[in-house]
Amino acid sequence: MRTIDFVAKEMGRRKWKAAAGISCILLGISIFVAAQTTNEALYEKTKEQLLRFGANIIVQPKDEPFDAYSGSPGGSATLPEIYVNRIQNIEHSGMLVAVSPKLYERFEVGDVNLLVVGVTDDERQAKPWWMINKMVVTDEFPRGKQVLLGHYAGAHLGAVSPIKLDGETFAVTGVLDETGSADDFAAFVPLDVLQELTDNRRMVNLIEVSTSCIACPEMNLYDFVDEIDAALPDDAKVIAVKQIAEAQMGTLTKIGDFTRIISIVVLCLGAFLMMNYMSSSVSERRREIGILLAIGMDAGKIYKVFISKALILGVVGGLVGYAVGTLISMVAGPQIADTPVSPIFQLLPYSVVISTVICVISSILPARRATRLDPVEALREV
Numbered sequence: 037m038r039t040i041d042f043v044a045k046e047m048g049r050r051k052w053k054a055a056a057g058i059s060c061i062l063l064g065i066s067i068f069v070a071a072q073t074t075n076e077a078l079y080e081k082t083k084e085q086l087l088r089f090g091a092n093i094i095v096q097p098k099d100e101p102f103d104a105y106s107g108s109p110g111g112s113a114t115l116p117e118i119y120v121n122r123i124q125n126i127e128h129s130g131m132l133v134a135v136s137p138k139l140y141e142r143f144e145v146g147d148v149n150l151l152v153v154g155v156t157d158d159e160r161q162a163k164p165w166w167m168i169n170k171m172v173v174t175d176e177f178p179r180g181k182q183v184l185l186g187h188y189a190g191a192h193l194g195a196v197s198p199i200k201l202d203g204e205t206f207a208v209t210g211v212l213d214e215t216g217s218a219d220d221f222a223a224f225v226p227l228d229v230l231q232e233l234t235d236n237r238r239m240v241n242l243i244e245v246s247t248s249c250i251a252c253p254e255m256n257l258y259d260f261v262d263e264i265d266a267a268l269p270d271d272a273k274v275i276a277v278k279q280i281a282e283a284q285m286g287t288l289t290k291i292g293d294f295t296r297i298i299s300i301v302v303l304c305l306g307a308f309l310m311m312n313y314m315s316s317s318v319s320e321r322r323r324e325i326g327i328l329l330a331i332g333m334d335a336g337k338i339y340k341v342f343i344s345k346a347l348i349l350g351v352v353g354g355l356v357g358y359a360v361g362t363l364i365s366m367v368a369g370p371q372i373a374d375t376p377v378s379p380i381f382q383l384l385p386y387s388v389v390i391s392t393v394i395c396v397i398s399s400i401l402p403a404r405r406a407t408r409l410d411p412v413e414a415l416r417e418v
Contacts, residue, residue, distance in 0.1 A: 060313045061353035062360065064306020065391050068299045069361025069383055074369040075295040077377040093245035093261055095119065098273040114139075114239040115272055117227075122267045123245060128260065133246040134162035139227055140241050141234050143201045148192050151222045152183075152201060154230030154240075162246050163219070168210045176210035183207070184224040187214040201225075202233055307394045310349075314342065314402035339404065346399035347392060354391030358384050 097113045120137050123129075139154035157177070160166065166173045178184045183199060183206040190211030193199065197208035206225065214220055231237050247260055257276055265274040362379045369377030 058349055058353045058356065060309035061306050061349060061391050061395055062357045063309065064302045064304075064394070065354055065357025065387050066361035066364060067302040068390070069358050069387055070364040070368070071295050071298045071302070072383055073362060073365035073380050074372055074377055076380055077365075077369055077375050078372065080375070092247060092257060092277050093264065093274065094277060095123070095243040095245065095264065095268065095272050095274050096241070098271050113241055114236060115241070115243070117231075117238045117240050119268055119272060120240075120243060123243065123264055126263050126267050128263060131248050131260070133248050134158040134244075136162045136244045136246075137227060137240040138242055138244065139230050139234070139236055139239065141230060145193060145199050145201070148189075150189060150193075150201075152230060153222050153224050154227035155224050156227050159224070162244060165215060166219075167213045170213065173210070173212070178209055178225050180226065181206050181229065182209045182225070184209050185211045186222045186224075187212050187220040189221055189223050199223075204233060303390065303394065306391075307398050310346075310395055310398035311402065314346065314399045315405075342399055342402065343396060346395040350392030350395030351388055353395065354388035355384075357391060358387040361387075 095115070097115055117137055120135050123135050124132065126132075136158040137156060138159075141152050141154075143150050143152055155178075160173060160177055164172065168176055173184070176184060181204065183201075185193065185208060190208075198205045199208060200206070212219065227240070231239065245264065247257070261274050261276050265272075268274065362383075365377050366379070
């Protein structure tokens, strides 16, 4: 009789014992899959929320750092706008969320000294929290001779429309809801319009870069800074916004570390349960093993029987564990991550391989103990 036939027949006669063996490894694999699947959704949700902190990389003039709060007196501290294209063409450009160039200038509007910021469409991508009456900014984003006012700028000006900047008339498209940032005190116009108005054509004061590569496996945020720096001339200084960068990377790293710890613990638990199961199986079948040895069955074949059984339990446990773990994550995950959780099909082969390896390794010692039984001593047991 082939080893696989022997194992199949034995497991068929002891269905409940086989189910108990599968459940030992299923527990660990299902929790492993549920943790990994939920963590993926939580990771992406957390990363999305962290990116709302704002730009995590700033490009500014090297020798004359620009003060975004005071504005740009006389058009000083500028960089060529062409640097935006260089940033957008870096090797890992697919990880760019927004590249937002800005030009700053102050204007006297009535009795208000107004900070005006020239922006492009990427500003909406960089600042998804911009809202008007709790609705995301869409048609209110300035075009041509239009201006969008920050919360307090609008309050100081009384949201008067139109307003004049250096003799040019601008229609007010709206007043932003309070953001709690410097944006509340500024007004926003199209970048090209402000460049022409201030005679700073194709020049900007700084470039804000938002990247989704916060704690990527292949590179972290500081590697991304180095890549942008290498793509720009020496007159540009590329820096990570340290508080944002450290908060983003630290949070995501902790999430990943916590999930890995959980996975290691539950897999070790599964291995421990499987070793106990196989040891119990050997103890319960000492008399049968003794008979097989007494009638001349080779010890190596008995060893193969136990390892083959472990392989079957591992494959089945991995498949069922993946299904159960995925189901758990899809039901309970949204309550934890506050976002829909989708299956990660790439985890299926990992689940089967991990489950099989654990089962085989956990079965080696019990299987060796079975092959070393003394047939005479085993047959004496009732």
